[in-house]
Amino acid sequence: MSFLGRGPVAPSSAGPLSSERVEAAIQEVELVTDVFNRIVSSCHSKCINQRYLDGELSKGESVCIDRCVAKFFEANKRMGEKLQTMGAAAG
Amino acid sequence: MDFSQLNAAEQAQMSRILEKKQMQDFLKMYSNLVERCFNACCNDFTSKALSSKEEQCLSHCADKFLKHSERVGARFAELNSKWAPPTSESYSIHLASRVALRSHIKTYEYID
Numbered sequence: 350m351s352f353l354g355r356g357p358v359a360p361s362s363a364g365p366l367s368s369e370r371v372e373a374a375i376q377e378v379e380l381v382t383d384v385f386n387r388i389v390s391s392c393h394s395k396c397i398n399q400r401y402l403d404g405e406l407s408k409g410e411s412v413c414i415d416r417c418v419a420k421f422f423e424a425n426k427r428m429g430e431k432l433q434t435m436g437a438a439a440g
Numbered sequence: 441m442d443f444s445q446l447n448a449a450e451q452a453q454m455s456r457i458l459e460k461k462q463m464q465d466f467l468k469m470y471s472n473l474v475e476r477c478f479n480a481c482c483n484d485f486t487s488k489a490l491s492s493k494e495e496q497c498l499s500h501c502a503d504k505f506l507k508h509s510e511r512v513g514a515r516f517a518e519l520n521s522k523w524a525p526p527t528s529e530s531y532s533i534h535l536a537s538r539v540a541l542r543s544h545i546k547t548y549e550y551i552d
Contacts, residue, residue, distance in 0.1 A: 366449045374443060374454055381520070382465060389512050390472075397508060399480050404503030406511065414508060418515040 384425065392417035469509075477501035 396413035397406075406414070443454060481497035482490070490498070 366453065367447075370446055371450050371453055371457075374446060374450075375457060378458065378461065382461065385512070385516055386465075386469075388516065389509050392512060393476075393505065393508055397504060401477075401480060401497045401500040401504060404500040404507075406504060406507050410508075411511065414511050415515055418512055418519065422519045 388418055388421050391421065473502060473505055476505065 392414055396410050396417055398410065443451060446454060477498050481494050481501055484491065484494070
């Protein structure tokens with residue numbers, strides 16, 4: 350038995366299909382895919398030179414991408430926290 | 441993403457759904473790429489054929505975008521393992537949307 354909220358649990362190999370669990374998993378996949386696509390789009394606009402003189406990423410662009418992704422996650426985290434406090438205050 | 445909570449039947453269903461979603465995502469990415477590179481590279485309409493400059497630009501654009509996407513993917517995977525959307529966070533977002541819905545409904549109460 351696990352006392353952690355979502356600790357690792359051995360999957361039951363038998364058992365009926367819980368559409369609820371599958372739906373929750375699908376929602377998580379959709380969320381993550383959406384976030385990924387947005388990061389690709391935003392960081393491309395912000396970091397990549399639009400003149401396309403070369404097919405390779407320059408060192409500057411590479412570094413920019415690394416930082417852009419990190420910052421996006423940071424911003425995402427802050428937004429989540431903000432919504433949490435707003436939700437708790439209004440809830 | 442952790443799917444260890446799902447049993448075998450659910451996991452099988454999940455992988456079918458995931459496959460379908462991946463295909464859809466790929467097609468979306470493809471059309472997005474075409475539009476992006478077209479907008480950036482093809483701005484001379486004195487001819488209907490692609491000039492060699494435009495062709496080269498499109499080729500570079502595609503290469504660059506795919507390399508960019510790959511790099512973002514790598515960084516994303518590193519950071520995603522640290523950021524897991526926990527249930528409490530999703531619940532608070534749900535709460536926030538209820539708040540928004542409530543205030544939206546309130547504005548309609550005044551309209552009669």
